[in-house]
Amino acid sequence: MDLEERARAILPPAVFEYYRAGAGEGISRDEATAAWRDWRFLPRLFQDVSRVSTETTLFGTTIAAPVLAGPTALHTLAHPEGEVATARGVAAAGSLLVHSARAGLPVESDRWWFQAYVLRDRSLTEAQVRDAANRGARAIVLTADAPYVYRSAVPEAGAAGPDNRPPEQRQDPALGPDAVAWLAEMSGLPVLVKGVLRPEDALVSVAAGAAGVIVSNHGGRQLDRVVASAHALAAVVEAVGDRVPVLVDGGISDGADVLTALALGARAVLVGRPVLWALATGGADGVRELFDTYREDLTNTMAQAGLKSVADIDGSVVRRR
Ligand SMILES: Cc1cc2nc3c(=O)[nH]c(=O)nc-3n(C[C@H](O)[C@H](O)[C@H](O)COP(=O)(O)O)c2cc1C
Numbered sequence: 628m629d630l631e632e633r634a635r636a637i638l639p640p641a642v643f644e645y646y647r648a649g650a651g652e653g654i655s656r657d658e659a660t661a662a663w664r665d666w667r668f669l670p671r672l673f674q675d676v677s678r679v680s681t682e683t684t685l686f687g688t689t690i691a692a693p694v695l696a697g698p699t700a701l702h703t704l705a706h707p708e709g710e711v712a713t714a715r716g717v718a719a720a721g722s723l724l725v726h727s728a729r730a731g732l733p734v735e736s737d738r739w740w741f742q743a744y745v746l747r748d749r750s751l752t753e754a755q756v757r758d759a760a761n762r763g764a765r766a767i768v769l770t771a772d773a774p775y776v777y778r779s780a781v782p783e784a785g786a787a788g789p790d791n792r793p794p795e796q797r798q799d800p801a802l803g804p805d806a807v808a809w810l811a812e813m814s815g816l817p818v819l820v821k822g823v824l825r826p827e828d829a830l831v832s833v834a835a836g837a838a839g840v841i842v843s844n845h846g847g848r849q850l851d852r853v854v855a856s857a858h859a860l861a862a863v864v865e866a867v868g869d870r871v872p873v874l875v876d877g878g879i880s881d882g883a884d885v886l887t888a889l890a891l892g893a894r895a896v897l898v899g900r901p902v903l904w905a906l907a908t909g910g911a912d913g914v915r916e917l918f919d920t921y922r923e924d925l926t927n928t929m930a931q932a933g934l935k936s937v938a939d940i941d942g943s944v945v946r947r948r
Pocket residue numbers: 645646647659697698699700727728729742770821843844845846848876877878879897898899900901
């Protein structure tokens with residue numbers, strides 16, 4: 628919250644509002660963080676927590692902590708170096724950046740995944756995804772929960788982002804699960820489906836060839852009054868089982884939120900707005916500090932809960948309040 632207030636003081640009001648916006652009345656945006664607080668920890672005693680490791684591996688990439696930078700559009704509005712600075716900060720912290728299809732700049736990093744939208748003109752998507760694969764992206768994230776860019780019923784409420792693209796460059800509202808295999812084949816990369824809230828959609832995604840699913844409500848920016856990802860996670864994990872990793876995003880604000888998500892079965896979490904606040908206030912160094920802070924806070928939280936490594940984290944760690 629402190630970071631958000633500092634960013635508010637620095638950013639042009641329209642940019643701050645665009646980043647912070649939620650759809651509708653902002654009910655889902657505002658509920659996201661509170662929803663993680665619906666679980667309580669059950670610490671283990673007599674564990675040797677003199678050394679705690681938060682390290683984990685995702686699709687062959689080892690990350691210092693299971694906290695990734697989620698895809699968010701237009702980092703150049705926050706900082707002149709935009710996505711280049713974000714990527715540098717994320718890499719310095721040993722994390723991974725999911726680079727948005729609506730980015731302000733191309734990314735230069737060897738620790739990144741590319742987020743794709745399937746556009747109405749599929750040849751545009753194909754060009755973006757092939758380019759990402761050529762430039763070293765290690766996975767593709769297919770965002771499936773945004774058939775249309777959200778537009779506020781009250782434009783002056785500022786909830787709509789900049790989107791005056793010609794129709795062929797907009798998301799295809801007829802997107803089907805066949806897109807997963809199409810993206811996997813053209814890129815040769817694992818494809819994760821982002822925006823899953825229902826167990827059956829996770830199963831459809833896996834059957835279509837998804838290598839992972841991301842439980843998300845898009846930061847509450849698409850459909851207001853949509854369920855909190857914290858409350859959707861466990862059922863998706865139960866349906867998916869060990870078949871593919873389940874990731875989650877939405878309102879992850881500290882190490883306790885990360886531990887709760889992992890205890891509910893997520894393999895890693897993504898953070899969206901906090902990265903934008905860190906970029907705006909501190910550039911690449913600010914982004915590195917943000918991820919270092921998540922890692923340190925998770926380390927302390929795990930130690931207090933009697934957990935030496937992410938492999939120790941299971942459902943017994945939390946109980947619904
Ligand atoms: C300013 C902004 C832009 C976003 N742009 C994208 C995008 O281009 N693609 C996408 O898949 N998700 C996008 N998202 C959603 C995020 O990936 C993520 O789901 C959400 O922000 C997570 O919630 P958090 O901001 O509370 O961490 C955006 C979110 C924000 C705040």
